[in-house]
Structure formats: C-alpha cells, structure tokens
C-alpha cells in the first residue's frame with residue numbers, strides 16, 4: 001500500500017479501508033490496515049479460502065476459476081499426461097479435470113493442456129470428498145527438458161489418498177492445507193504449446209478454492 005501506485009479497488013469496503021490507510025500517519029498502523037485490506041480483498045475476490053502448494057512452477061498464466069455448482073463438491077479427477085513422450089520434449093501432465101458430485105457430474109478444467117493420454121478417473125471412496133493435494137514436480141533447470149508438474153495426489157475426507165498413473169520424475173512436495181468442507185473450485189497454470197523450438201512444460205501449477213461451509 002505504501003509503494004505508490006493506487007491498486008484497483010474491487011469493493012466500496014476496500015475503498016473505505018484505503019481511505020483510512022491514507023489518513024493514518026503511523027507507518028505501522030498503515031501496514032496493519034494494509035494487510036487487513038489485503039486479506040479482506042483475497043477473501044472477497046475468491047469467496048473462499050484457496051489451497052496451494054509451494055513446489056509448482058511459474059511458466060504460463062493462471063486460467064479461469066471454475067467451480068462446482070452450489071451445494072456440490074469435487075469427489076474425483078482425471079489427468080491427461082504425455083507419458084510416452086518422444087525422446088526430446090516431454091511436457092508430462094497437461095490437463096486436470098475435477099468432477100463434482102452434483103446430479104450432472106459437472107467437470108472443471110480451468111485451462112486445459114494440449115497433448116497426452118487420458119488416464120483413469122480416480123474416485124474418493126463412496127461418501128468421501130477431496131480436501132487437499134500434493135504435486136510431483138520436476139524442478140526447473142534439472143535437465144534441458146523441463147516438464148513441470150508430473151503427477152498429482154489428493155487426500156479424501158476419509159483420510160485415504162487417491163492417485164493415478166503419471167510421469168515418475170521429480171519430487172513430491174508437501175501436502176497443501178485442507179479444505180474442511182472439500183474442494184469446490186479449480187485454477188490451473190498452463191504454459192501454452194510453444195511448438196518445436198521451446199521446451200514445453202504444459203501444466204505448471206494448480207490451486208483450489210474451498211467449499212463454503214454454509215452450503216452443506
């Protein structure tokens with residue numbers, strides 16, 4: 001807040017906090033109000049808590065947030081992976097699809113990838129839902145052929161984890177925080193297909209929004 005440029009003000013409430021912020025002389029108080037505004041902004045912008053992991057990669061842009069219909073949540077998923085890549089440029093995991101437990105079995109993809117084989121659908125045991133996740137990632141720069149995300153694993157609400165076949169290289173990062181009422185929204189970060197002259201990595205990172213307790 002103190003570094004100059006005026007942020008976009010998404011709501012009158014943030015505008016109100018921003019005005020207070022400008023009228024406060026003490027730098028410490030400015031920081032306090034600034035952080036408060038930031039947390040309120042994050043809360044309002046997403047409606048809900050966001051769960052992330054720290055070992056994702058940073059190429060590509062975040063895709064649109066897609067969410068399950070009100071009152072439903074994610075219970076299964078499917079991935080598209082370039083498992084048997086030609087010798088040169090492997091992009092590994094490309095697409096993540098989440099399935100919600102609404103009657104239409106709505107699926108969420110955010111930004112899909114562009115290549116690979118569809119793996120089997122993985123389901124939480126009956127009655128359970130997905131609440132946290134972990135990524136297998138090849139760190140950038142380990143080889144001349146970076147692949148970014150290679151696989152994903154979810155913890156279900158009955159404390160059983162589910163995972164499918166993915167690419168094997170890389171390291172599993174820490175589990176994300178848990179969504180107490182489950183996962184309701186998906187955003188993916190995908191590096192678009194750059195053709196033959198770039199090192200394609202496709203899926204670089206994912207993050208999820210938690211379901212609102214009020215809906216269950």
Ligand SMILES: *[C@@H]1O[C@H](CO)[C@@H](O)[C@H](O)[C@H]1NC(C)=O
Pocket residue numbers: 078097106107
């Ligand atoms: C996701 O839903 C759309 C629209 O109903 C459907 O066309 C598509 O096949 C579904 N994708 C998967 C992976 O089931």
Ligand SMILES: *[C@@H]1O[C@H](CO)[C@@H](O)[C@H](O)[C@H]1NC(C)=O
Pocket residue numbers: 137138139142143169170171
């Ligand atoms: C790093 O690259 C080597 C090949 O040069 C590969 O065998 C190894 O699995 C890679 N390590 C990770 C963590 O991706």
